[in-house]
Amino acid sequence: MRSPKLAALELRRFGRGRLPRAALAALLLLPLLYGALYLWSFWDPYGRLDRIPVALVNDDRGATAADRADKKVVLGDEITKGLHESDTFEWHEVSASEAREGVENGDYYLSLTMPSDFSRRIASSSGDSPETGALQVRTNDANNYIVGQISRTVFSEVRTAASTKASRSFLDKIYVSFSDIHGKTEKAAEGADSLSGGIGKAKKGSKDLADGLSDAEKGSGKLSAGLKKLDTGAGDLEDGSRQVSEGTQTLADKVNGVADKVGPFLKGNEKEIGDTARLVADSASVIRGNLDTLARTAPAAAKSARTASDTLNGVYTARCEDQDLPLPDAACPDLKKAKDAAADVARVADGVDTLVTGQDGDLKSLDKHLATLEKQARALADRSPHLSEDLATAVSKINELNKGAGKVAKGAETLHTGLGTAKKGATDLDSGIGRLGTGANDLEGGMYKLVDGSGKLAGGLHDGAGKIPDYDKKDRDQRTGVMADPVQLASKDLHKAPNYGTGFAPYFIPLSLWVGAMVAYMLIPPLNRRALAAGAPAWRIALAGWLPVAALGVLQTVALMSVLHWAIGLEAVRAAGTVAFLFLVTACFSAIVQWLNARFGAAGRILVLALLMLQLTSAGGTYPVQTSPGFFNAIHPFMPMSYVVDALRRLITGGGLGPVWQACAVLTAFTLGALALTAVSARRRQVWTLDRLHPELSL
Numbered sequence: 001m002r003s004p005k006l007a008a009l010e011l012r013r014f015g016r017g018r019l020p021r022a023a024l025a026a027l028l029l030l031p032l033l034y035g036a037l038y039l040w041s042f043w044d045p046y047g048r049l050d051r052i053p054v055a056l057v058n059d060d061r062g063a064t065a066a067d068r069a070d071k072k073v074v075l076g077d078e079i080t081k082g083l084h085e086s087d088t089f090e091w092h093e094v095s096a097s098e099a100r101e102g103v104e105n106g107d108y109y110l111s112l113t114m115p116s117d118f119s120r121r122i123a124s125s126s127g128d129s130p131e132t133g134a135l136q137v138r139t140n141d142a143n144n145y146i147v148g149q150i151s152r153t154v155f156s157e158v159r160t161a162a163s164t165k166a167s168r169s170f171l172d173k174i175y176v177s178f179s180d181i182h183g184k185t186e187k188a189a190e191g192a193d194s195l196s197g198g199i200g201k202a203k204k205g206s207k208d209l210a211d212g213l214s215d216a217e218k219g220s221g222k223l224s225a226g227l228k229k230l231d232t233g234a235g236d237l238e239d240g241s242r243q244v245s246e247g248t249q250t251l252a253d254k255v256n257g258v259a260d261k262v263g264p265f266l267k268g269n270e271k272e273i274g275d276t277a278r279l280v281a282d283s284a285s286v287i288r289g290n291l292d293t294l295a296r297t298a299p300a301a302a303k304s305a306r307t308a309s310d311t312l313n314g315v316y317t318a319r320c321e322d323q324d325l326p327l328p329d330a331a332c333p334d335l336k337k338a339k340d341a342a343a344d345v346a347r348v349a350d351g352v353d354t355l356v357t358g359q360d361g362d363l364k365s366l367d368k369h370l371a372t373l374e375k376q377a378r379a380l381a382d383r384s385p386h387l388s389e390d391l392a393t394a395v396s397k398i399n400e401l402n403k404g405a406g407k408v409a410k411g412a413e414t415l416h417t418g419l420g421t422a423k424k425g426a427t428d429l430d431s432g433i434g435r436l437g438t439g440a441n442d443l444e445g446g447m448y449k450l451v452d453g454s455g456k457l458a459g460g461l462h463d464g465a466g467k468i469p470d471y472d473k474k475d476r477d478q479r480t481g482v483m484a485d486p487v488q489l490a491s492k493d494l495h496k497a498p499n500y501g502t503g504f505a506p507y508f509i510p511l512s513l514w515v516g517a518m519v520a521y522m523l524i525p526p527l528n529r530r531a532l533a534a535g536a537p538a539w540r541i542a543l544a545g546w547l548p549v550a551a552l553g554v555l556q557t558v559a560l561m562s563v564l565h566w567a568i569g570l571e572a573v574r575a576a577g578t579v580a581f582l583f584l585v586t587a588c589f590s591a592i593v594q595w596l597n598a599r600f601g602a603a604g605r606i607l608v609l610a611l612l613m614l615q616l617t618s619a620g621g622t623y624p625v626q627t628s629p630g631f632f633n634a635i636h637p638f639m640p641m642s643y644v645v646d647a648l649r650r651l652i653t654g655g656g657l658g659p660v661w662q663a664c665a666v667l668t669a670f671t672l673g674a675l676a677l678t679a680v681s682a683r684r685r686q687v688w689t690l691d692r693l694h695p696e697l698s699l
Contacts, residue, residue, distance in 0.1 A: 027520050031556045035512030036563045043501035043568060054089040055099035055111035056080060063120035075122050076114040083112075103140050110139040224427050231423045234416040238409070245402075245409035252402040259395045274384030281377035284370045305349035309342040495654035498571070505570055506648035507621025509560065510585055510641050514615070516556045517589045518608050520549045526598040527682050541682035542675050546594050553586030573654040581651055581660065585644050588667040591674035592640070598681040615641035640670045 060076025083091050092108065099111035113136040316339040320332035383390060497503040528536075528544035536544075561579055564570040572578045596604035596611070618625060618632040619641045625633055636642050647663035650656060 031512035031516040044499040055108040057113040238412040241409040241412040245405040248402040248405040277381035284374040302349035305346040309346035538679040538683040542678040549590040
C-alpha cells in the first residue's frame, strides 16, 4: 500500500466516533492556544496604557520668572494638564503620602511627583543662579517590572518636554539679549561716528591750539622782554621820581622859608612896591622916549662918569689910604661912599654905553626890552595890592607839587615792585606757555592717533553690529525651538510593524506550529503500524507516519492564520508567501518531531519539549540573540526556528527575501534529514528485541 493511502487511513481513523473527532478538532485548534491567544493578550499593550492606574502628585507652588517679574509660572499645573490630555496612563491626583502608600500596596503601579520648588528651579534658568528641576518617579517592580520599564520611557519624554520648555524660555532670553546687544551696538556705532567727527574737529582745534600757543609763546617772550625793559624803566622812574620828590621837598622848604620872611614884608609894603613898580614903569617909558638922546650922550657920560670916579678914587686914596699920613681924614667914610657911588655910576654909564654900543646904534631891541620891563612893572604895580595873596597861592601850589611828587615817587616805587612781580610772572608765563606748546604738539599727535583709532572703532562697531544677529519673534521662536531640542531623532522604519503583536507574531506562530506537531504525534504514531507489520520499505513507513501530521499541520496553519488575520488583525505584507512558507515550516517541524519520537520512543517526547525550549531561547524572537549569553549565541545557527523567525519577519513586515530563501533551504534540509533518520529508525523498528517487548519507560 502506498504512503499517501496509509496516511489517509490514519486520518480516517479520527472520524470513527465522537472522541476521535473531538481529538482531531483539538489538534486543529491547539496552535490557536499558543499563537492566537498569546498574540491577542498583548496585541497592542502600549495602546492601552491609559488603563494603568498611576499616582500624580503636584506639590508645585509656582514661581515668578526672573525676566518677567509680573508673571507667575506654575509648570506643575501645565505638566499635569498635559498628562491628563495624553493617552498615557490613568492619572490619579493624590497627596504624596497617598501616592507612596498606593505604590507600596499595588493600588498604583508607579507615581510621578512634582516637588514644591519645581517651577522655581526651572524659572531660575533665566536668572543669575540657575538650578535643575527634578521630576520624582517612584516604581515598584514587585507590582510589575514591565510597567517600570515602560514608565522610564514615558517619563523620559515628559522630562524632555519639560526641559525643552525651560530651555526655550532661557534661550529666548538669550536671543532677546542678542537683539538688545545688536541695537546697543548700532547706537554705539552711531556714537562712534559722532565721536569720530567730534575728534576730527578736536584734531583741528588741537592744531589751532598748538599754533595759537606757538604764537602765544612768541608773544609771551616779547611780553617778558618788554616787562624787563619796563622794570628797568620803572627803576629809573623810581629813582627820578624820588630825586624830584626830594627836590620839590627842598624847594618847598626854601619857598616856605622865604615866604615866611618875605610874606610879612610884602603884606606891609604893597603900596610902596606898587609905587616903585609904577616909578620903574614910568622911568622905562621916559627912557624909551629919550633913547636917541641917550645914544648920543652915553659915550660922553660914560667917559665923564669914569673920570669922576677915577678922581674920587684918587682923592680917597690920597687922603684915606696913604700910609704916610699920620691920621686918616675924617671925611674918608663920606669919600668912600662918594667913591663907591661914583664907581657905580661909572659902571652904569659903562653898561649903558656898552648897551648902546652893543646895539650898534640900533636901539630897537633895547626899546623892546624896556617895553617889556614897562609892561611887567605896570603889571606888578597892578598886582601889588595882592602880592601877599599871590605869594600864599604860589607857596600852596609848591606844597601841593611837593605832595604830588611824593605820591609820584611812592607810586613809582609800587610800580617798580609790581613790574618786578609781573616780570617774574611773565617769565613763568613764557615758560608755562612753552610747556603748553609742547603738550599741545603732543596732543595734536595724539589726536591724529585718536582720529585713526576712533575711525577703526566706528568701523569695528559697524562690523560687529552686522555680525551680531537681530532676531524678530518668528526667528526667536524658530531658533529657540531648534536650540532647545537641537537633535531630533529622524527615525525611519523601513518596514514598521504597526503594533506589538505584529512584531511578536514571527516568534509565536512557529511556537504554536511546533506544539501542534508535538501534540499530533501524541495521538498519531510516528511509524505506521500497518506498514511496519507488512514489512514495507523504511522510507515508505517514514512517509506514512509523516504525511498525516504534515496534513494536519497545513490545516492548523490555515486555521491559525485565518484567526490572526480576520479576528485579531494581523496584516502580512506577503500573506500568500507567509502561508506557503508556514506549510514548509509545519512539514519540517513534523519531520523533526516524528524522528525524535521514532528514534527515542517515549523519551523522544521529552526531547521534543527540550528542543522547543532551546529554540525559543536562542531564536532571538524577543531581544536580539546577541544580548543572550554565549551558549545561546553558539546554538542559534543550528536551530531551525532561528531561520523561521527571521524569514517570517521579512514576510509579515516586509524587507528583502534573502533570509526567506535561506530559511527555505535550511528547512528543506532539516525535513529531508529528519525523514532520512526516521527511515533508519523504521528499519530498526522492523527488528523485534527484548527492549521493544519490555520497554523501560512507557508514556
